[in-house]
Amino acid sequence: MDLDAFxxxxxxxxxxxxxGxxxxxxxxxxxxLTxxxxxxxxxKERFDESGKGKGIAGREEQTSNDGYVSGYKEKDTYDKTH
Known part of the structure; x- marks a missing residue:
């Protein structure tokens, strides 16, 4: 086959x-699931009203990150014990 034709x-x-x-x-x-x-x-916050994903904006946490996991009962007690 000719190169130009190809x-x-x-x-x-x-x-x-x-x-197929x-x-x-x-x-x-x-x-x-979908x-x-x-x-x-x-x-639910990761999607808009039409069901389309919001991307990274839908994954951002709304709470502040203070270094503690949720439910940690001894927060801010280190200075009191040491």
């Missing part, structure tokens, strides 16, 4: 695509 075919064949690719499954547990309208708590 280049012309590649240029004119269109965008890359897939043929696996389709997304929408049954059973997969359907429930339905963002059923998310609650902090996970």
């Amino acid at each position: 280049k012309t075919k590649l240029t004119n064949c269109g965008d890359p695509g897939t043929k 690719a696996t389709k997304a499954v929408k049954t059973g547990a997969v359907d429930r 339905d963002t309208s059923k998310y609650t708590g902090s996970h």
Whole structure:
């Protein structure tokens, strides 16, 4: 095959695509897990009203980070014991 003819075919064949690719499954547990309208708590904040993800803005913590894990009962007691 002539090189110029080959280049012309590649240029004119269109965008890359897939043929016969696996389709997304929408049954059973997969359907429930991917339905963002059923998310609650902090996970619900990661999506807008239409169900589209907010990206990093949806993952940012709203609380301050003071170095302690939530539920730590002895916060600020180090100086009192030592």
